[in-house]
Amino acid sequence: MSEAPAKGRQVIRGIDASGGYPVEYRFAHARGGNRHLTVVFANIYAPDDYGWATGILDNLRSNILWIRDRFDAGNTYYLCRDMDFGVAQSVIGLISNVMKALGLTPDDVTLWGSSKGGSAALYFGLRYGFRNIVASVPQLRIGTFVRDVYPDTGRHMLGEEMPEDGVRLLDAVLPDLLASGANQDAHLYLVSSPQDEQYAGQVEPYLGLLQRYPNFNFVFSESPHITDHGKVTQRNTPPLLGIAYLLVEGISPRLGITRHGYEEPDADRSGITSFLASTSVVQDGLAAPVVTVPIEHGVLPTTGVLVGSAPGAVRVSVWENGRYLASAPVASDGGWTWQRREPWRPGEHTLRVFAVASSGHQSRRTEVKFTASEQGAAHGEAPRYDTREPVVQQTYMALPPPIVHTPEPHQEILGTQVRFTGASNAAVRVGFRENGAPLGFCPVGHDGRWLWDADWNWAGGTHTVEVFAANAAGEESPSASVTFAVMRTPGH
Incomplete structure (x- = not known):
């Protein structure tokens, strides 16, 4: 489904359901063949949970990917639901799929956001090696902030009781990445202000860690016209957009010109066209009513x-x-x-x-x-109703549990990568859970075979994963369990 916002830039809506959580997005193609992608994360008050989606970015010539922060009907900072970080895995999965479809690398991407969107830009940018990160008034102690300031969001992310262990874990997510020096080559642009009531607790304590980054740029905005957290971004929107325009053109405001233009008007768009079609909100697999x-x-x-x-x-x-x-x-x-x-x-x-x-x-x-x-x-005139045979809903046979070929029961796996393979008749996809938490899904081929590689490093020790099949109606089979051990090698 597409829509035409202000200034006529076509926006395509879709849902990437390849991960454990469906991720809703909006996408606009680049202008003039620009070879760059701007990924936009939402703040807490963003309309419909899409950030900067009111036309303010229309003049950017890059591809733009807006990601919605709405998972199980609540905000998650794009990180977790009930401490299940499958949300973050699903979000990076969408970004990776779009990059692959466009033929881009992390060096061709700018992550952009304000407030909790700025926190998300920092997290994904530092952890996954993206070149450009623009964050206005982010929160760096996320657990404490959502517990104390936005408890509804806190309960959604941490669980109903908001346990202290979970708060500490979320508090450490961004400081630990900075302390480890993750993605040292990133071009970091951070906006804050002493007039922001969150500055003292959420930004100032971590400036020392940020200043270790050679390409860290800090816009410290002092003005009597700034009266609260939200006003910082409003006051600095023009310079923020200026930074964005330069990054899209391959120009770093700090380091000078690295590459200008970077345009391929005749670039092959079949990859992104295919991805957008396959993840479109409107799907041919769901019959029209x-x-x-x-x-x-x-x-x-x-x-x-x-x-x-x-x-x-x-x-x-x-x-x-x-x-x-x-x-x-x-x-x-x-x-x-x-x-x-x-x-x-x-x-x-x-x-x-x-x-x-x-x-x-x-x-x-x-x-x-x-x-x-x-x-x-x-006048008692009978309405003309349809006298044709009623529509009969398609019925589905009860699904048997899927067959798991690998890992084999009680197999010891050397390393941190695990590949699941197997077979399942009459199913369209296979899902995976551990301790009740969803891990992901994969499609079932026409021959009944399936394969799934988790895109993370498994923790060392014993794991028991439940594998289940689902048919086109969404009905699930009983689970087949497989227990295996991950033997981490030195350096992992």
Whole structure:
């Protein structure tokens, strides 16, 4: 699905569900063949949990990837849900997929954000080696901050009790990266102010660690017009945008010109086009809903009810003339009904209805045209309902547990990388959990085989992973468990 914001720059929306958590994003192609990617993280008050997405970045010539901080209906700093850092793994998975699709490297990327978005830019930039990091008024002691200032976010990230061990762990995430000297070659741009009430506890104690970075740039903004945390970014938006424009053109404000322009107007865009299509919000795999009442060009009483089916969906969304009317839940048998609170306006109507899956993906649109009539209802005129055979929801056989080929039971694995392989009939994907926490998913091939490589280093010791299969309806099989031991080698 695409949309055209202010100034006409097309924005494409999608969901990358390749990781343990579906990640929603917005993407805009570069202008003039620019070979750069700007990744934008959201602050706590960002509309719809997308940061800097109101058109303010429209003049950037780079590709732009906005990532939504909305996981299980809450903010996570792009890090964790109930201390499950699978959120961060899913986010870096999306960024990596977009980079790969564009044929870029971390040297071609700028991470950008303010407040909690600035914290995210620092985390992903330092940990994963991105060249440019722009962070305005970030929080560096994240655990204490969310516990004390935004407890709803704190409970979402730490768990309902917000245990002290979890607070300390989140407090250490960014300081530990800085203390270790992670990504020493990064170009760091940090904005703060003594008028920011968070400066003393969240930024100032860590300036010594930041100043160890040879390419650290600190914009320390003092002004009587800055009255609080949010005003720091507002006051410094012009210089922040200036930094962004220069980085996009390959110019470092501190080191001088490293490369100017960096444009390939004729670059192959098939990779990013394929990725955007495969992760689009609108997916062909989810069938468009069927509307059985009213029939096309039929008559519906002004108090009439819409009836239909949408197998595999959790709800349908109803629109008229580009205006949202309502959502209706879909029953377990795939059926749905919806009645307006107020009568239909007499006359012709054209509705567009689409189905929505539990993942947030949408189907293509179903259009239905009908006439709403007071007269027909008042004179006892029977509405013209569809007399065709009702839609029968596809049924699925109970799924057996998947077969796990590797790791073998109680296998000792030398190193920190683990590859899972196996087979599963009648499934479309296989999922993995450890101690109840989701680890990830992989697709099942047409021949029933599957393969999954976790993109992190496993901790040494014994692991028991539950492996389950899922069909196209989202139904899960019983789990197959495999226990193995990771034997870390020296230096890991």
